[in-house]
Amino acid sequence: MSSERVHRYIDDHRDEALDVLATLVRQPSISAQGVGIEACAALLAGLLRDAGIAAEVVPTATRPVVLGEVRRDPAAYTLLCYGHYDVQPPEPLELWESPPFEPTIRDGRLYGRGTGDNKGQLIAHVLAARAWLEAGGGPPVNLKFIFEGEEESGSPGLAAFVRAHRERLAADLVYISDGGLHPSGAPVITLGNRGILGVTLVAQGADRDNHSGNKGGVVPNPVWMLVHVLATMVDASGRVLIDGFYDRVRPVGAVEEALLGRLDFDPVAFGRTMGLPEVPMDGPTYWRRIMLEPYVNINGFISGYVGPGSKTIIPSKAECRMDFRLVVDQTTEEIFEKVRAHVVRVDPRVQVLPRGFGAMEPSRTPPDHPAVAVVAQAVRAVRGLEPYVNLCAGGSLPSAVWPRILGADHISVPYANADENNHSPNENLSLERFYDGIHVSAEVFRALGEADRAGALRRRPRTERGDRR
Amino acid sequence: MSSERVHRYIDDHRDEALDVLATLVRQPSISAQGVGIEACAALLAGLLRDAGIAAEVVPTATRPVVLGEVRRDPAAYTLLCYGHYDVQPPEPLELWESPPFEPTIRDGRLYGRGTGDNKGQLIAHVLAARAWLEAGGGPPVNLKFIFEGEEESGSPGLAAFVRAHRERLAADLVYISDGGLHPSGAPVITLGNRGILGVTLVAQGADRDNHSGNKGGVVPNPVWMLVHVLATMVDASGRVLIDGFYDRVRPVGAVEEALLGRLDFDPVAFGRTMGLPEVPMDGPTYWRRIMLEPYVNINGFISGYVGPGSKTIIPSKAECRMDFRLVVDQTTEEIFEKVRAHVVRVDPRVQVLPRGFGAMEPSRTPPDHPAVAVVAQAVRAVRGLEPYVNLCAGGSLPSAVWPRILGADHISVPYANADENNHSPNENLSLERFYDGIHVSAEVFRALGEADRAGALRRRPRTERGDRR
Numbered sequence: 001m002s003s004e005r006v007h008r009y010i011d012d013h014r015d016e017a018l019d020v021l022a023t024l025v026r027q028p029s030i031s032a033q034g035v036g037i038e039a040c041a042a043l044l045a046g047l048l049r050d051a052g053i054a055a056e057v058v059p060t061a062t063r064p065v066v067l068g069e070v071r072r073d074p075a076a077y078t079l080l081c082y083g084h085y086d087v088q089p090p091e092p093l094e095l096w097e098s099p100p101f102e103p104t105i106r107d108g109r110l111y112g113r114g115t116g117d118n119k120g121q122l123i124a125h126v127l128a129a130r131a132w133l134e135a136g137g138g139p140p141v142n143l144k145f146i147f148e149g150e151e152e153s154g155s156p157g158l159a160a161f162v163r164a165h166r167e168r169l170a171a172d173l174v175y176i177s178d179g180g181l182h183p184s185g186a187p188v189i190t191l192g193n194r195g196i197l198g199v200t201l202v203a204q205g206a207d208r209d210n211h212s213g214n215k216g217g218v219v220p221n222p223v224w225m226l227v228h229v230l231a232t233m234v235d236a237s238g239r240v241l242i243d244g245f246y247d248r249v250r251p252v253g254a255v256e257e258a259l260l261g262r263l264d265f266d267p268v269a270f271g272r273t274m275g276l277p278e279v280p281m282d283g284p285t286y287w288r289r290i291m292l293e294p295y296v297n298i299n300g301f302i303s304g305y306v307g308p309g310s311k312t313i314i315p316s317k318a319e320c321r322m323d324f325r326l327v328v329d330q331t332t333e334e335i336f337e338k339v340r341a342h343v344v345r346v347d348p349r350v351q352v353l354p355r356g357f358g359a360m361e362p363s364r365t366p367p368d369h370p371a372v373a374v375v376a377q378a379v380r381a382v383r384g385l386e387p388y389v390n391l392c393a394g395g396s397l398p399s400a401v402w403p404r405i406l407g408a409d410h411i412s413v414p415y416a417n418a419d420e421n422n423h424s425p426n427e428n429l430s431l432e433r434f435y436d437g438i439h440v441s442a443e444v445f446r447a448l449g450e451a452d453r454a455g456a457l458r459r460r461p462r463t464e465r466g467d468r469r
Numbered sequence: 470m471s472s473e474r475v476h477r478y479i480d481d482h483r484d485e486a487l488d489v490l491a492t493l494v495r496q497p498s499i500s501a502q503g504v505g506i507e508a509c510a511a512l513l514a515g516l517l518r519d520a521g522i523a524a525e526v527v528p529t530a531t532r533p534v535v536l537g538e539v540r541r542d543p544a545a546y547t548l549l550c551y552g553h554y555d556v557q558p559p560e561p562l563e564l565w566e567s568p569p570f571e572p573t574i575r576d577g578r579l580y581g582r583g584t585g586d587n588k589g590q591l592i593a594h595v596l597a598a599r600a601w602l603e604a605g606g607g608p609p610v611n612l613k614f615i616f617e618g619e620e621e622s623g624s625p626g627l628a629a630f631v632r633a634h635r636e637r638l639a640a641d642l643v644y645i646s647d648g649g650l651h652p653s654g655a656p657v658i659t660l661g662n663r664g665i666l667g668v669t670l671v672a673q674g675a676d677r678d679n680h681s682g683n684k685g686g687v688v689p690n691p692v693w694m695l696v697h698v699l700a701t702m703v704d705a706s707g708r709v710l711i712d713g714f715y716d717r718v719r720p721v722g723a724v725e726e727a728l729l730g731r732l733d734f735d736p737v738a739f740g741r742t743m744g745l746p747e748v749p750m751d752g753p754t755y756w757r758r759i760m761l762e763p764y765v766n767i768n769g770f771i772s773g774y775v776g777p778g779s780k781t782i783i784p785s786k787a788e789c790r791m792d793f794r795l796v797v798d799q800t801t802e803e804i805f806e807k808v809r810a811h812v813v814r815v816d817p818r819v820q821v822l823p824r825g826f827g828a829m830e831p832s833r834t835p836p837d838h839p840a841v842a843v844v845a846q847a848v849r850a851v852r853g854l855e856p857y858v859n860l861c862a863g864g865s866l867p868s869a870v871w872p873r874i875l876g877a878d879h880i881s882v883p884y885a886n887a888d889e890n891n892h893s894p895n896e897n898l899s900l901e902r903f904y905d906g907i908h909v910s911a912e913v914f915r916a917l918g919e920a921d922r923a924g925a926l927r928r929r930p931r932t933e934r935g936d937r938r
Contacts, residue, residue, distance in 0.1 A: 235697075
């Protein structure tokens with residue numbers, strides 16, 4: 001097989017690739033609104049079959065999953081490509097320059113809901129597989145595909161699905177393309193996500209508001225309860241004081257430190273994007289805090305009367321909403337228990353409740369994992385640029401399902417332009433970045449196959465099950 | 470002069486007294502809405518003149534003040550009776566059983582807005598003066614009257630008015646009847662009010678909300694700033710940690726301790742009125758905290774997103790609204806400066822702003838002030854019941870203007886039934902309590918005159934000015 005012919009095939013079939021993407025974008029698939037999901041899953045499975053991939057729509061209790069597979073050799077390296085075919089709601093419609101589900105080319109970009117997030121990126125893997133099948137004698141690794149239909153709704157069924165189909169999804173590595181490149185256009189490799197645990201603290205004083213003059217001093221004030229509980233949880237510098245909170249946090253190694261120092265940083269420009277005059281720290285500190293350190297956030301606090309004028313009451317109730325951003329090897333269950341134990345000890349009148357946006361575990365592939373260098377080299381080969389290696393995204397995605405359930409590490413390489421407007425009106429995907437993406441996928445397949453045959457890819461033992469193919 | 474004849478006169482003129490009160494209640498005088506104020510002031514001045522009192526309506530920048538005077542002897546004791554002729558808005562009108570400005574008798578009570586708060590109480594002083602003038606040869610003390618028209622709007626002009634008319638208002642004691650008797654019907658004497666200082670703390674992080682995943686750890690969170698500032702202001706037991714906060718608080722003396730122990734207390738019944746299963750302290754502690762100790766309250770706290778669902782943001786701003794309930798000899802100015810100095814020291818990013826409901830100084834007439842026993846004896850003589858002596862009301866009123874500007878102490882003796890429904894629909898005044906009130910005023914005039922002539926009333930030096938009549 002020849003990767004040169006594969007890349008030439010991709011170049012020669014740009015229009016067909018664009019047609020496939022436009023077909024997919026034309027089909028609405030709004031998971032939040034339940035619009036077009038089944039039709040899109042069926043369409044996508046058909047597109048996989050058109051590419052020569054065995055594909056199936058698997059119904060679930062929530063949104064159906066599209067699975068695909070190209071098996072080369074049971075003994076060969078297996079790559080599982082993950083993506084999601086559902087899209088964000090397109091509203092507000094009046095801000096779109098062309099209708100969200102009528103894919104339209106302007107200035108070298110395809111506009112339409114889902115072009116970048118995530119249809120254009122997941123289909124790049126499919127089109128790369130097709131190029132290998134049609135021009136390269138078949139892909140150099142076993143390929144599996146899992147495209148879910150509810151990522152924009154928080155992937156509520158993904159973990160259960162992966163657990164139920166563990167055997168079928170078994171892989172050595174999970175490959176994900178989502179999100180955008182660096183604003184400069186430079187490529188990016190992302191190795192993980194922080195986890196998230198939502199917690200609400202509720203303090204109850206009397207069962208009604210009381211007059212703060214007539215009763216001030218004899219009725220418990222729930223805001224003071226929360227203030228004193230919170231002040232014992234995190235100190236003024238942000239250090240968490242909860243017993244054992246940092247027990248499982250990995251120390252930052254030399255490889256990580258070196259990578260942090262190579263990341264883009266500009267205290268004034270970064271500050272501007274956040275609404276600060278400047279970020280009062282250096283680059284490695286900035287990135288270490290986002291990528292490798294947990295953060296305890298308060299995202300909402302309400303008590304008493306906060307409207308116009310004043311009300312001199314002792315409020316009956318106070319509520320504090322928190323999100324805990326966790327890093328490997330913390331777990332949401334462990335931290336929830338530690339938070340609860342802490343609060344009970346400090347003030348048992350304060351309730352600790354898990355919060356609705358769910359718990360996602362932290363996950364991070366080590367930067368010295370041998371596949372990272374292989375993928376980086378493949379990206380470099382296509383783009384001619386050095387990728388930024390993000391040790392971890394600060395935000396949370398359900399990426400922990402791969403190591404925790406499949407025992408497979410994961411690497412993300414976004415293909416979309418940084419200004420893709422995902423989740424916003426006028427979502428778009430640069431055509432050049434789209435075609436590049438197909439090349440990157442094809443090259444990643446090649447490079448992983450080659451490295452595996454050379455024995456360069458250590459395969460990690462399964463964490464939940466020990467059996468392998 | 471004979472007090473027996475005076476009391477008989479009062480008993481013989483109940484119907485006329487009731488007519489005078491009904492005339493006054495029939496005239497709306499809603500300061501918040503600016504309804505009927507001038508007409509009511511003129512009507513009231515006329516009623517004073519009908520009683521034989523020299524009276525005048527004095528315009529001010531806000532609501533006019535009605536002044537009256539009966540001078541007996543320049544060398545005699547001078548009592549200044551304070552009240553307010555303005556009333557609360559009557560809404561919601563549909564809950565009134567008879568129209569608020571059509572005084573109506575039902576079941577021994579006069580119903581109408583302002584019957585108890587405060588027209589029925591202030592006119593009792595006027596009718597007592599009339600009784601002394603017509604049946605007693607003139608009142609046994611010099612009498613002055615000040616009835617303001619904006620108490621229900623927070624008395625914004627009272628201090629300035631009193632300062633501007635200090636000479637004319639000069640008095641040895643200020644006598645006030647407002648509020649209700651003990652629920653048992655027992656009389657009450659109240660010697661002061663806690664002060665109030667409103668403060669808002671505002672913490673600003675970035676100038677916009679940020680994503681708590683993408684930026685958690687590098688953007689300052691204003692809720693955490695407030696938590697750490699607040700936790701250094703007051704400890705978990707309620708003890709205030711601000712430097713010098715307690716410097717001017719008077720120690721609790723033996724007389725006060727004894728009076729605290731004599732006050733009504735029932736932990737379960739009191740808890741029920743506040744929405745607690747029971748009040749977890751003993752009676753003297755309960756009353757000491759409300760009457761003799763300052764309290765730092767948080768009446769409102771808002772930050773971030775607190776609606777349905779969740780928003781994982783680092784809020785840009787957090788606001789905490791506080792009211793400081795102060796006791797003599799704290800001052801609002803002193804405490805505001807101490808709060809500001811404390812916050813600046815702990816976290817200069819947090820702003821300290823004075824809050825709209827204004828500052829009222831604490832004020833408290835000592836329970837061993839010789840006039841207290843005289844008034845208590847007068848109350849006992851009329852009612853045949855031992856009065857509860859409240860060292861201080863927990864709530865705030867502008868009573869500090871009397872000692873601070875006039876150098877005159879003040880004593881309050883409420884005349885209304887406890888269920889007068891002041892500020893609510895179906896406000897009412899028990900006719901028996903109304904007639905009792907006229908007797909109490911008449912007896913207080915008598916008793917103070919007699920005690921003064923016996924040399925039993927120490928007169929205190931002026932605090933702002935030294936000159937006396």
